[in-house]
Amino acid sequence: MKAKHDVIPPFEQRNNELVVGGLTTTQIKQMLGSTPFYAYDRKLLSDKVTQLKSALPESISLHYAVKANPYPPLVNFMKPLVDGFDVASKKEMLLAIQSGMPPEEISFAGPGKTEDDISASIIAGITLHAESATEISRATKLGKSLGIKPNIAIRVNPAFELKASGMKMAGGAKPFGIDQELLPDIIGQMDFDSVKFRGFHIFAGSQNLNIDAIIEMHQKTFALAEELVAMTPVNIDYVNIGGGLGIPYFPGEKRIQLEEISDNLAQLIARHKGLAGIELIMELGRYFVGEAGVYICEVVDIKESRGTQYAVCDGGLHHHLSNSGNFGQVIRKNYPVAVANKLEVEEEHLTKTNVVGPLCTPLDIIADKMMLPTIEIGDLIAVFQSGAYGASASPQNFLSQPELKEILL
């Protein structure tokens, strides 16, 4: 029997070596000049978006949450595949605009927007997802002084949460969005003549693999959206129903089956007549890009310490914080890791291995006691499921290690 990782995405292989975008990892290393690097596979990216599009009801629009991976070539590649972008900062907004995405399809969510963020968004013509009453009045005032009506939607902090979620972004006290119970007053006081009011953004959580929890969230989201639409005195363009679809990272986790989610959405669309004619947007980051990226580093040393063998690599936590277990995980688990140039090996040739990075901290773990082929200096280590929250979510300057590279192939 060959060694199989249950959640490795469908990358190609050549001579037992991992292939990204037609090149082996060794070729990519030669082309870039060195490791470590992230490589993103165009075909896996576009396949993922196409598959989701064809699985969901046709009327649902898909937006990419740029925060998951803001690598500019990747953002540009995503532009024609999706219907819009969600950005979380002015820098991401500038990136989104330069991709050619029409401003009316770009939304800017996230608490703590400064006057500079808001003015830039108004000038650019994108939609601000207001996270507080202060942001609404700030945008209204700045719009008047700029002589441009600001596009505003309200990000709602619903009373419900996305159960069994990797990251809960709603329900209870949260810095995100405006509490649902405050909205009758806030909507009642809004100066609708001075803004272009576009709609509502109801984002309850992310990284969820539980179909029942997602279905329940959609039911509650549609019901809340219909209530909000009924209390709004102007016609709105859209309701962003959030995202939440996760990807498998750890042993035992499985890819989400979309049929039930999609059937439920179709029923909700048919049932909630109050939302007729309003665009419904689903906003996803990691679901689109997470499986299309792999992190590659090279083994530079192999050493033994009191009976335990360590393969020491030229990359680690500073490039891939989430793989080290320090990006929100309570208990560290191994990402799917493989030796990129020894992808499939007979099971009897696997040994329990510790793969670590070069940083002087016990936190710098790449694979902990994982069954891997015998590792030699010069081997390339691949960390799969690394296309989202990788390079941009890691402390790259920590210990001033050599620069990380990224490539879209």
Ligand SMILES: Cc1ncc(COP(=O)(O)O)c(C=O)c1O
């Ligand atoms: C408002 C908003 N949109 C989108 C996302 C992206 O989530 P994911 O990458 O898990 O799809 C997040 C994640 O925190 C978010 O807060």
